[in-house]
Amino acid sequence: MSAGIVQAATPATALAAGLPPGAADCLVAHVLTPPGLRWVGGEPLAARLLHAERDAALALPGIRAVVVRNSFAGVAAVSATQAADAARALRARWSGPPRAGATPAARHTLAQRGDAADALEHARASHTQHYQWPLAGSRDDACCTVVADWRDGTLTVWLPATRPGALRAELAALLGIAPTQVLLVCWQDPNDRADPALLAPHAAADAALLAHASGQPVVRRLRAAEVGLADAALDIRIDSARTGATVDAYAATLSGVTAPVSPLALWLTHTPAPVTDRLDAGHGGDAALPPYDIPHAELAVSGDPAAFKAAPLTTARAQVFARESHLDELAAASDADPVALRLAHLHDPRGAALVRQVAERADWDLDANAAAPRASAAAGNVRRGRGFAYAHSIDHDAGQSWSAWVAEVEVDGTTGELAVTRVTVGHDSESLPPPQAATTARSIERDVAATALQLTAATPGFDTWPGDARVAGETLPAVPARALPEVRLAGTLATHDALAAGPTDSMPAAAAVANAIYDATGVRLRKPPFSAERIRLALAEASPGDKRKKRGWIAAAAAAAAGVCATLLPWRAPIAPVAPPEPGFYSAATLERGRLVAAAGDCAVCHTAPGGAKNAGGLPLETPFGTVYSTNITPDVQSGIGNWSFAAFERAMREGIHRDGRRLYPAFPYTAFAKISDGDMQALYGYLMSAEPVTSAVPQTQLAFPFNVRPLLAGWNLLFHRNERFTPDPSRSAQWNRGAYLAEGLGHCSACHSPRNALGAEQGGRRYLTGGSAEGWEAPALTALSQAPVPWTEAALFTYLRGGYAPHHGAAAGPMAPVVEELAQLPEDDVRAIAHYVASFGAAAPAPSVLAAQAAQVEQRSQQAARTLGGPAERLYQSACAVCHQSDQGIAQFGVKPSLALNTNLHSKLPDNVIQVLLRGMPAPPNSELGAMPGYADTLDDQQIAQLAQYLRARFAPDKPAWQDLENTVARLRAAPAH
Structure with missing residues (x-):
C-alpha cells in the first residue's frame, strides 16, 4: 500500500504513478449526517432533508462545490475549516427519523452439516453464550480515507479494495455515467483504522459526488460515527453440545446491526441500486462452517443475508472471535x-x-x-x-x-x-x-x-x-x-x-x-x-x-450522608499502616500509566526541593498565610508514604486527610485531585509505591494563629471543597473533555491561574482562569482577559505547552518551566487536548494572516519607541539583552531571537514576572531552539534591575502605563526564596 496522500505528487502524475493527488491539490469533503441515522437489516433509517441554503454556503470563501440532492448535502472546500463553515451555512432542516418496523427478523440458514437443531435438543450437556463484535473494529476512532478525481470523462477513485464490481456500478449510477468510466485504484492511507468493506463504499460515494461537481480531486476522510456505525455491533449467539471434551453440535446465529448493503449516498440521493453482483465472493470465510470436524454444525443469520455478506471480512472476524472464545470456554468446562x-x-x-x-x-x-x-x-x-x-x-x-x-x-x-x-x-x-x-x-x-x-x-x-x-x-x-x-x-x-x-x-x-x-x-x-x-x-x-x-439506593444514600459527616468532622480517624508492596507487585502497564499520571499532576514539581531527591519533599511553598513545606511522597516507611494503604492515599488525594487523621492544608491541591478517576488514582499509587524510597525529614509547616489550627479546615472544606470525580460534558467533544480532565484535575491549572478569596479558596465562575499568583510569580489570565499583545490561539498554546516557547508570547519561566518539562513526558494528543480546552475560554482565534499583521504592528510600535529612549537604562539593555533579543544585533545565539515586543509579561499590569526573570534567569525550554537565560541578581543591584525593567516596558510596551515603585518590588522579590 502507498504511504499516504501527502506523499503523492501532482494530479497530472498521480494516475500514472498509481497514487492519489497530493493533499495540497485536493479539496476537502464535508457531508452532513442525517440526525438519528441508524441501520436496520443493512438499510438506513434516516431523516429527510427538508431545506438547505445552498447559495449561502457556496458564497463563502474557499468553497468549490455544494451538492444538495434529495437528502444528501455536502460541500467541497480548499480547507477542512472552510468546509465545516460551509456545512453550517447550509442551515439544514431535517424531518424526524422514521421508526423501525416491529416485525421480527426472519432466520435464514446459510450453511449446515448434519442436524444441529436436533442434536442440541437431545444433548445432555449444552452451552449457550452471546458474543459481540463492533462493526467499526476494536477502536471507536475507525476511519477510512478515499480520494476521487473526475478528469477527462473518467472518475478515478483511490480506496482500499472492496467489492469492486458492485462499487463501480454503484458509483456510475450515482453520477449517471457508464461503469466503464469508473476506475478504482487499490490504495490505503496508513492512518486509517477500519474494515475497508464497512466505510470505503460510503467515503467513495461522497468523494465521487463532490469531485464530479467540482472538477477537482476531493479527499473524503470518513469516520464510523458519520454514517451511524460508531457503536454498531454484530451479535453472535452460539449454542453447543459436548460429551466430555468432544464437541457434538455447534450452531452460530448472527444478528444485530449489520453492514450497509450499498453506500449511504445512494439511499440519500434516492438513486436506485443497480442490478449487479453486489455481493462478490471476497473471502469465503463469511459463510463457512467451523473448520473443525463437528458432526452437527450450522451457521444462520437473523435478518437479510445480503446485509451480512456485504462486509465478509467483518463477518468472518466476528465469527472467529465468537467461535474461538466459545471453544476456550468448552475446554475450561471439560478441563481440557x-x-x-x-x-x-x-x-x-x-x-x-x-x-x-x-x-x-x-x-x-x-x-x-x-x-x-x-x-x-x-x-x-x-x-x-x-x-x-x-x-x-x-x-x-x-x-x-x-x-x-x-x-x-x-x-x-x-x-x-x-x-x-x-x-x-x-x-x-x-x-x-x-x-x-x-x-x-x-x-x-x-x-x-x-x-x-x-x-x-x-x-x-x-x-x-x-x-x-x-x-x-x-x-x-x-x-x-x-x-x-x-x-x-x-x-x-x-x-x-x-x-x-x-x-x-x-x-x-x-x-x-x-x-x-x-x-x-x-x-x-x-x-x-x-x-x-x-x-x-x-x-x-x-x-x-x-x-x-x-x-441499592439506600446504600448509596448512606454513603453520601457518611461523606458529608466526614467532611464536617474536625478530626478523622487514622488509617492503620500497612507493609509496603513487594517489588513487582504492579504490572508494567500500571506503572507506565502511573508515571504519566504523575507527570500530568506535576507531583515532582512541588515535592522536590532544589538539589533534593525526586519526590522527597521539602520545597517551601509561599502562601498568604505562611510557608508550607511539601512532604516526602517516596515509599520510605519512616519519613514518606511507604506504609500508606491505598485507602489512606486516596483519602489524602480526594479529601485532604493525612493517614494519621490530621487535615492537610489546601496548598496541596486536593480540591483538584478529587476529580481524578479511580483508574488513574490506583495507577498513581502503584507508581509512587514502586519508586525508590528516600529517607528525608522535611521541615514542619508552622503557620500563625488561627491558620495553624488544622481542625478549622473542616469548615473550609464544607465551604469550598467538593469531593467529586470529574464528569465529562456530553455536549463537548472528546478532546475538550480530555483537556478539561487534565487541566481541572491532574494539572490543577486553576490553582495558580485563578484568583483566590480572603480565605485562600479559588474563585470560579466568571473568574475561573482569569489570573492568579504562584510562588512570587504572576500566573496570567488564560481567558479573553489576557494582556498578551497578540491573542493566544489553540495552536500557540500547544506550541508553548509542548516546547516551552511560543513566538508571539515568549518562553516558560518560573513555576511554569518545570510544568512544561513534565508535560513533555505526556503524549502529544494530551497536550493538544489541554490547549484545546484552555483555548475554549478565550475569544475566537483570528486568521493566521490577522495574527501576523497584529504582531508586525506591535513590532513596529516598539521600533518607533526605541528612537526616543536612551541613557543608562539603554546601555544596560544593550549589554544584557540586545545580543539575544534584538534581530539586528549579531547572529542568533541559540537558533532564534525571541521578540520582547511580543512578550506577554512586558504587557502585564504587574512587573513581577519581568523582575523575576531578570533576577533569576530561566532554563532552556525542553523542546525549542532557545537557550537558557542567565540571571542578573549577582551583577545588577536593585536600582539597575528597576531601571532595566522600566526601560523594557517603555520600549516594548509603549502603549502601557509605566510600572510604579519598581525598586521596592525588586527588593521584595530578591528577598523571597528561590524555587
Whole structure:
C-alpha cells in the first residue's frame, strides 16, 4: 500500500504513478449526517432533508462545490475549516427519523452439516453464550480515507479494495455515467483504522459526488460515527453440545446491526441500486462452517443475508472471535487443554500442522496435564496468562489460508491494566504473493504488535492514556503507552522473507487475547476491545463481598450522608499502616500509566526541593498565610508514604486527610485531585509505591494563629471543597473533555491561574482562569482577559505547552518551566487536548494572516519607541539583552531571537514576572531552539534591575502605563526564596 496522500505528487502524475493527488491539490469533503441515522437489516433509517441554503454556503470563501440532492448535502472546500463553515451555512432542516418496523427478523440458514437443531435438543450437556463484535473494529476512532478525481470523462477513485464490481456500478449510477468510466485504484492511507468493506463504499460515494461537481480531486476522510456505525455491533449467539471434551453440535446465529448493503449516498440521493453482483465472493470465510470436524454444525443469520455478506471480512472476524472464545470456554468446562481440544477436532493436515508449529514455538506443552494451570506464576499482584485461537479462510481467488495465534498477557489485579507481552503467530497460504505485494517479516511483526495493542486499548475517554508506539522507527497506530509485545513467527512466516500476508492473518487475534485474559484472571470478556476499566470492574464483580455493598439506593444514600459527616468532622480517624508492596507487585502497564499520571499532576514539581531527591519533599511553598513545606511522597516507611494503604492515599488525594487523621492544608491541591478517576488514582499509587524510597525529614509547616489550627479546615472544606470525580460534558467533544480532565484535575491549572478569596479558596465562575499568583510569580489570565499583545490561539498554546516557547508570547519561566518539562513526558494528543480546552475560554482565534499583521504592528510600535529612549537604562539593555533579543544585533545565539515586543509579561499590569526573570534567569525550554537565560541578581543591584525593567516596558510596551515603585518590588522579590 502507498504511504499516504501527502506523499503523492501532482494530479497530472498521480494516475500514472498509481497514487492519489497530493493533499495540497485536493479539496476537502464535508457531508452532513442525517440526525438519528441508524441501520436496520443493512438499510438506513434516516431523516429527510427538508431545506438547505445552498447559495449561502457556496458564497463563502474557499468553497468549490455544494451538492444538495434529495437528502444528501455536502460541500467541497480548499480547507477542512472552510468546509465545516460551509456545512453550517447550509442551515439544514431535517424531518424526524422514521421508526423501525416491529416485525421480527426472519432466520435464514446459510450453511449446515448434519442436524444441529436436533442434536442440541437431545444433548445432555449444552452451552449457550452471546458474543459481540463492533462493526467499526476494536477502536471507536475507525476511519477510512478515499480520494476521487473526475478528469477527462473518467472518475478515478483511490480506496482500499472492496467489492469492486458492485462499487463501480454503484458509483456510475450515482453520477449517471457508464461503469466503464469508473476506475478504482487499490490504495490505503496508513492512518486509517477500519474494515475497508464497512466505510470505503460510503467515503467513495461522497468523494465521487463532490469531485464530479467540482472538477477537482476531493479527499473524503470518513469516520464510523458519520454514517451511524460508531457503536454498531454484530451479535453472535452460539449454542453447543459436548460429551466430555468432544464437541457434538455447534450452531452460530448472527444478528444485530449489520453492514450497509450499498453506500449511504445512494439511499440519500434516492438513486436506485443497480442490478449487479453486489455481493462478490471476497473471502469465503463469511459463510463457512467451523473448520473443525463437528458432526452437527450450522451457521444462520437473523435478518437479510445480503446485509451480512456485504462486509465478509467483518463477518468472518466476528465469527472467529465468537467461535474461538466459545471453544476456550468448552475446554475450561471439560478441563481440557484448549489446543488439544482443537487438534482433536481438526482433521485438516495443513491446519493441524500449523497449530502444532505455533504451539511448539510458543512453548505450549501439549503433553502436560490438562488440568494444570497454563499461566505463569504471578508476581505480586500481576497475573499472567496465555490464550490460543485458530482461523481458516477460503478466498475464491487466492485459495485457502490458515492462521493461528498464541497471545500472552499480564494483568494487574488491582487496576485491571492489561499488557500483551508476547505473541506467537503462524500463517500458511496456498497463494504466492506477487512481487509488489510481498510483505517482510519485520512488517508482519509490526502489524501483529499493533493489532495486539489495539485490542487492549480502552475506548478513548477523559482518562484514556494514548501513546506513540514505534517499531524500528516506524509509527504504529496510537495505542496505550506501554511496551510493545515480543512477536514470534511460526509456519511460513518464520521461513520466508517475502510473504503472502493479508487481513486474514489477524483473524485469531481478538479471541487469543480474550482467552489469555481468562487464563490469567478467570474473567471472560465477550466483546473487544479489552480495556483496563472493563477488566477491573469484572474482577470487582467476581470478588465475593463486593456485590451487596455496592447495590441499592439506600446504600448509596448512606454513603453520601457518611461523606458529608466526614467532611464536617474536625478530626478523622487514622488509617492503620500497612507493609509496603513487594517489588513487582504492579504490572508494567500500571506503572507506565502511573508515571504519566504523575507527570500530568506535576507531583515532582512541588515535592522536590532544589538539589533534593525526586519526590522527597521539602520545597517551601509561599502562601498568604505562611510557608508550607511539601512532604516526602517516596515509599520510605519512616519519613514518606511507604506504609500508606491505598485507602489512606486516596483519602489524602480526594479529601485532604493525612493517614494519621490530621487535615492537610489546601496548598496541596486536593480540591483538584478529587476529580481524578479511580483508574488513574490506583495507577498513581502503584507508581509512587514502586519508586525508590528516600529517607528525608522535611521541615514542619508552622503557620500563625488561627491558620495553624488544622481542625478549622473542616469548615473550609464544607465551604469550598467538593469531593467529586470529574464528569465529562456530553455536549463537548472528546478532546475538550480530555483537556478539561487534565487541566481541572491532574494539572490543577486553576490553582495558580485563578484568583483566590480572603480565605485562600479559588474563585470560579466568571473568574475561573482569569489570573492568579504562584510562588512570587504572576500566573496570567488564560481567558479573553489576557494582556498578551497578540491573542493566544489553540495552536500557540500547544506550541508553548509542548516546547516551552511560543513566538508571539515568549518562553516558560518560573513555576511554569518545570510544568512544561513534565508535560513533555505526556503524549502529544494530551497536550493538544489541554490547549484545546484552555483555548475554549478565550475569544475566537483570528486568521493566521490577522495574527501576523497584529504582531508586525506591535513590532513596529516598539521600533518607533526605541528612537526616543536612551541613557543608562539603554546601555544596560544593550549589554544584557540586545545580543539575544534584538534581530539586528549579531547572529542568533541559540537558533532564534525571541521578540520582547511580543512578550506577554512586558504587557502585564504587574512587573513581577519581568523582575523575576531578570533576577533569576530561566532554563532552556525542553523542546525549542532557545537557550537558557542567565540571571542578573549577582551583577545588577536593585536600582539597575528597576531601571532595566522600566526601560523594557517603555520600549516594548509603549502603549502601557509605566510600572510604579519598581525598586521596592525588586527588593521584595530578591528577598523571597528561590524555587
